[in-house]
Amino acid sequence: MSDEELAESTRGMIAGWDGSGERRKQPSLGRQVNLSLLRFPDTAQAETALHRLADRQSENLPGDSVQLPKFPQARAKWSVSKKYLDAWLTHDAMALYVHVEDPLSEPAELAPLIDFAQKYFQKQIEMLASYTPTPVDQLGSLPLDVDGILSRTLPLEEKDRIRKDYDNSMVLPVRAALHFENLPGLTKAAFDDAGVDFVSFSSARLFRARDADSATRLLAAFADQDSDGYRKIDSPPNMPGARCFDNKDTKSTSARYPPVCYFAYDRYVARVTGHNLQELYQRTAAQYKLLVH
Incomplete structure (x- = not known):
């Protein structure tokens, strides 16, 4: 309609x-x-x-x-x-x-x-039964960027927007973020173990864990997921801690397995994707700089 x-x-x-x-x-x-x-x-x-x-x-x-x-x-x-x-x-x-x-x-x-x-x-x-609706007159006062997490997330490029005038960047509580995961059952267990509370979505995804040790475990969990569809590839230059993957089927254009890199910094884990390896490495380095600085 x-x-x-x-x-x-x-x-x-x-x-x-x-x-x-x-x-x-x-x-x-x-x-x-x-x-x-x-x-x-x-x-x-x-x-x-x-x-x-x-x-x-x-x-x-x-x-x-x-x-x-x-x-x-x-x-x-x-x-x-x-x-x-x-x-x-x-x-x-x-x-x-x-x-x-x-x-x-x-x-x-x-x-x-x-x-x-x-x-x-x-x-x-x-x-x-446990849902408390936010009063309508208070909806406009809800924070768009919880604790500044979105400001530390790689911004959405215009070519990746659903519409040119629509930027769907957002910060979600952990339960809502599960709706965007391909394997929500496995991801929920990893989130619970790492104490993830918020996830920021834009050109990259940023997961805030309980502490640095928890972020390291979450990184390992992400790297293990979907291993049947991915093959390991080299990390970006000067980023040996990043774990990067590409589609096992080199002829496939499936959106399920885009080139992806994961890395941990402090209590954060970043998931960065790209349309090709060059773009992936550039985005990963840019996301790292946003977290460090």
Whole structure:
């Protein structure tokens, strides 16, 4: 839908979050999920937006209405031909949405997808119990750069922006940062061990650990992850402590394994990527200078 139609359908929305996951590393080789959570001023506005969005989606992607036994108040739609389930639910002033599909199962099975959707709703509602919404009039006062971490992160170049007028640089608390990791389960264990509290995102990623020793362990954990897709390469000149990798498949252009360097400085670990090795080494050296100086 257009930006205007989306704005009309979600009138009153204060904030929204989304996440996604794959059953396997290779997309479309197993179950896939997309989750969304929208915050509204009150339950009535959340309910109204939910029905607008669900109605609009049904127009685009028809399916059969089904019921979730544990959440009879939810709206759910099943497409046997596309092998996916969509489900919507309001909880207080929140609208919850889950899209789950299983492209490989033959014949298409609805029951496992209903089970997953119900587990998602149960877990999401459980997690919302500890969520305290920031009052709307205080949103503008939230810090954009926690403790100056973003100012020490390599800035985003215009060619790497989603849009020329949009810079999505940000500082995230550690739990939110997991949404941007390819292997969130392994990364969470590494974050917990290293005491990571904030992650800065821009042209590079900067992870703040508990102390220097913790940063060293986090560096080792990052270097071990995804080793099946990477091959070790030389470090940038005069940076022997950096650990750098490139795609094992020299003919591949997969965005999953871009050339990457990791290094630790004080309590920080930097993850720097580039489009080629020359750019990677230049960016890594520039990120190091930002941390040192």
